[in-house]
Amino acid sequence: MDLTLSSTHRPDKQITRRAALKTGLAAMALGATRFSAPSWALPAPEPGEELVSFLDMPRTGENRLDWESLEQWITPQDQVFNVQHYGIPEFDPADFKLTITGMAAKPRSLSLSDLRALPKKDQLMTLECSGNGSSKGFMNAVYNSRWTGTPLAPLLEQCGIDPRAKEIVFFGKDTKVETLRKDTPRELAIEVPFGRSMSVEDAMNSNLLLAYERNGNPLEKRNGAPVRLIVPGWYGVANVKWLTRIDIRDRRYMGRYMARDYVTVRGERNGDETQFVETSVGRMNLKSVVARVTRMPTRNGAIPLKASGAAWDDGTGIARVQVRIDEGPWRDATLDATPKSTFSWTFFSISLGTVPPGKHTIISRAIDVNGRVQPSADDDEIALKKTYWEAYAQWPREIELEA
Amino acid sequence: MSFSPTRNRFPSTKRRSLAGRLAPTLLATLFLAAIAGATTRTETASATGRIEGIVRYAPDPDRPWRFSRYYVKDARSGFLAETIVALEGPGLPTTQTDRQPQTVTVNQVDFQFVPETVAVRVGDNIRFTNSDESVHNVMTSDGPKPFNVNMAKDGEFVHHVGSAGGIQEPLRLGCVYHGGMRAWIFSFDHPWFQATSRDGRFSWDNVPAGRWTLRLIHPAGRLEWSQEVEVQAGGTNKLEIMLSPDNIKGTKR
Numbered sequence: 107m108d109l110t111l112s113s114t115h116r117p118d119k120q121i122t123r124r125a126a127l128k129t130g131l132a133a134m135a136l137g138a139t140r141f142s143a144p145s146w147a148l149p150a151p152e153p154g155e156e157l158v159s160f161l162d163m164p165r166t167g168e169n170r171l172d173w174e175s176l177e178q179w180i181t182p183q184d185q186v187f188n189v190q191h192y193g194i195p196e197f198d199p200a201d202f203k204l205t206i207t208g209m210a211a212k213p214r215s216l217s218l219s220d221l222r223a224l225p226k227k228d229q230l231m232t233l234e235c236s237g238n239g240s241s242k243g244f245m246n247a248v249y250n251s252r253w254t255g256t257p258l259a260p261l262l263e264q265c266g267i268d269p270r271a272k273e274i275v276f277f278g279k280d281t282k283v284e285t286l287r288k289d290t291p292r293e294l295a296i297e298v299p300f301g302r303s304m305s306v307e308d309a310m311n312s313n314l315l316l317a318y319e320r321n322g323n324p325l326e327k328r329n330g331a332p333v334r335l336i337v338p339g340w341y342g343v344a345n346v347k348w349l350t351r352i353d354i355r356d357r358r359y360m361g362r363y364m365a366r367d368y369v370t371v372r373g374e375r376n377g378d379e380t381q382f383v384e385t386s387v388g389r390m391n392l393k394s395v396v397a398r399v400t401r402m403p404t405r406n407g408a409i410p411l412k413a414s415g416a417a418w419d420d421g422t423g424i425a426r427v428q429v430r431i432d433e434g435p436w437r438d439a440t441l442d443a444t445p446k447s448t449f450s451w452t453f454f455s456i457s458l459g460t461v462p463p464g465k466h467t468i469i470s471r472a473i474d475v476n477g478r479v480q481p482s483a484d485d486d487e488i489a490l491k492k493t494y495w496e497a498y499a500q501w502p503r504e505i506e507l508e509a
Numbered sequence: 510m511s512f513s514p515t516r517n518r519f520p521s522t523k524r525r526s527l528a529g530r531l532a533p534t535l536l537a538t539l540f541l542a543a544i545a546g547a548t549t550r551t552e553t554a555s556a557t558g559r560i561e562g563i564v565r566y567a568p569d570p571d572r573p574w575r576f577s578r579y580y581v582k583d584a585r586s587g588f589l590a591e592t593i594v595a596l597e598g599p600g601l602p603t604t605q606t607d608r609q610p611q612t613v614t615v616n617q618v619d620f621q622f623v624p625e626t627v628a629v630r631v632g633d634n635i636r637f638t639n640s641d642e643s644v645h646n647v648m649t650s651d652g653p654k655p656f657n658v659n660m661a662k663d664g665e666f667v668h669h670v671g672s673a674g675g676i677q678e679p680l681r682l683g684c685v686y687h688g689g690m691r692a693w694i695f696s697f698d699h700p701w702f703q704a705t706s707r708d709g710r711f712s713w714d715n716v717p718a719g720r721w722t723l724r725l726i727h728p729a730g731r732l733e734w735s736q737e738v739e740v741q742a743g744g745t746n747k748l749e750i751m752l753s754p755d756n757i758k759g760t761k762r
Contacts, residue, residue, distance in 0.1 A: 157578075159578070162619050163619075164619060164620040164689055164690065165576075165579050165621060165625070165689075165729070166575075167689060167691050167729060168731070170689050172575050174578075175573070175575045187688065189688065241643060241687060242619065242620045243620030243621075243643070243684065243686070243687025243688075243689050244686075244687050244688060244689060246689055247688065
């Protein structure tokens with residue numbers, strides 16, 4: 107169940123760690139001990155505390171999450187990524203219509219005003235590209251937001267879904283000519299819209315939203331304006347941008363981004379054999395990232411070190427995050443108690459004690475409420491994965507400490 | 510405390526006074542006022558002069574600019590690297606007959622274009638290479654001849670710069686496989702442009718005497734600045750340009 111945030115506790119209004127620190131320092135100055143720093147704030151930077159840069163990482167530019175400066179639970183717009191496969195479509199938002207077609211007793215066509223007149227709901231959610239983490243050059247495509255829109259399920263119910271229906275397909279305004287069976291006598295070039303589908307059961311989940319705002323502002327066009335499907339707990343590709351048609355069908359939709367791309371190919375042990383299985387990218391996986399490391403001045407030849415980061419999953423629930431340095435033991439990090447929401451990331455922090463100067467590797471792993479552990483690159487489910495989507499392996503971060 | 514690429518100062522959280530927050534703007538104003546009097550004449554009678562300058566960035570803890578850790582040499586000096594500085598204005602000569610076309614290499618290494626910000630003359634070539642094990646791509650939708658080239662390790666692609674976009678219209682480059690990779694190619698039809706060094710410095714000799722617009726853009730950090738400069742024959746304009754969060758593109762002043 108999602109935590110409902112009251113209007114006096116909207117995370118995007120005030121929850122920066124810097125703001126929290128200011129609050130904490132102000133409270134201390136007043137001697138008001140009852141106003142302790144919020145539990146989700148990192149320990150206040152001490153005099154002399156410094157950020158330690160990770161080795162050999164590319165620079166983080168605009169519209170990408172800047173892990174090392176991560177401090178806001180709700181991601182600012184200039185760190186929000188966008189990925190589109192058919193380009194950003196050109197159209198007049200005034201002409202926007204969302205149609206609900208197919209196996210519906212009462213098909214509908216709705217304008218943006220029609221959607222805004224329907225019941226409104228907020229949904230907090232961490233949205234991640236399924237390729238995020240596939241390489242050093244693609245580690246920043248994740249962000250946390252408060253989406254606002256109208257729930258999808260009541261709207262579909264009003265349309266009267268035919269009981270024989272199996273799938274709901276979501277089409278965007280973006281189109282492209284796709285070539286099938288290229289360079290064969292049966293080559294076929296057709297213009298198709300971007301589309302993704304899910305079972306009727308999944309689509310009727312009460313968490314799905316037809317969103318027209320992010321963090322209280324209208325969506326930016328690059329993020330899907332005027333209306334984007336929001337599917338909490340699913341990778342970004344399922345959250346169809348520039349949503350223009352919802353089609354109810356009695357058979358599987360096999361568009362490129364369901365059946366040909368965004369297909370994970372993974373070897374699975376079956377006795378002595380390894381069988382490769384193809385699955386469509388859907389729900390998010392358990393994942394954690396060490397976002398930044400800070401140090402204090404060297405004391406007696408060793409350096410006090412801290413780490414902090416974020417962990418998220420498909421809504422199952424993060425139970426613990428553990429961190430290790432080099433080949434040392436895994437140690438439990440402290441999870442921020444608030445803000446917290448089922449489908450949003452949780453921040454963590456840990457003191458790593460004192461370490462000698464030189465190169466070190468810091469790594470985190472998340473453990474969910476069912477005991478599932480975020481795998482390492484050597485574990486079968488990662489090592490036998492032949493495609494780059496669903497890149498949720500533990501991520502070693504390299505640093506070098508000067509004395 | 511000393512600084513190095515692997516040790517950056519934590520942003521101060523101490524709230525600054527109004528005067529403190531206005532300081533960068535006041536400093537910039539004072540520097541600009543100083544510029545007017547900084548022109549000095551030399552013995553050489555000539556129709557050209559010299560411009561030399563330093564670009565610095567003055568941080569504001571209340572308005573952190575997260576790119577400073579990449580481009581500001583250290584907090585004390587504020588030297589700002591990889592800033593494109595160029596002259597503009599009607600009448601600025603565009604020919605330089607004795608110059609041979611040059612080739613600038615932009616490598617892809619550690620999932621980054623190196624260098625990231627490049628300025629060249631029309632007629633020059635950009636040679637893209639890939640030193641990473643990963644397959645990269647170089648693409649742009651800008652300019653009269655957009656390109657999109659896949660590149661395996663040790664691959665190479667040469668782009669001929671056939672037109673001048675000036676400081677306002679660079680080619681914005683990316684890698685379709687690694688969305689975080691980006692670079693900018695600025696092209697000019699005159700020689701009075703430069704990317705600032707690690708020490709924030711730039712300089713030109715033989716600048717035609719006259720009144721020109723000195724324009725500055727930091728494409729990665731979205732900083733912008735411009736100022737009129739009067740170049741006198743035989744004179745030297747010494748500029749100290751102090752940028753602040755007010756210069757971030759789109760910042761309300």
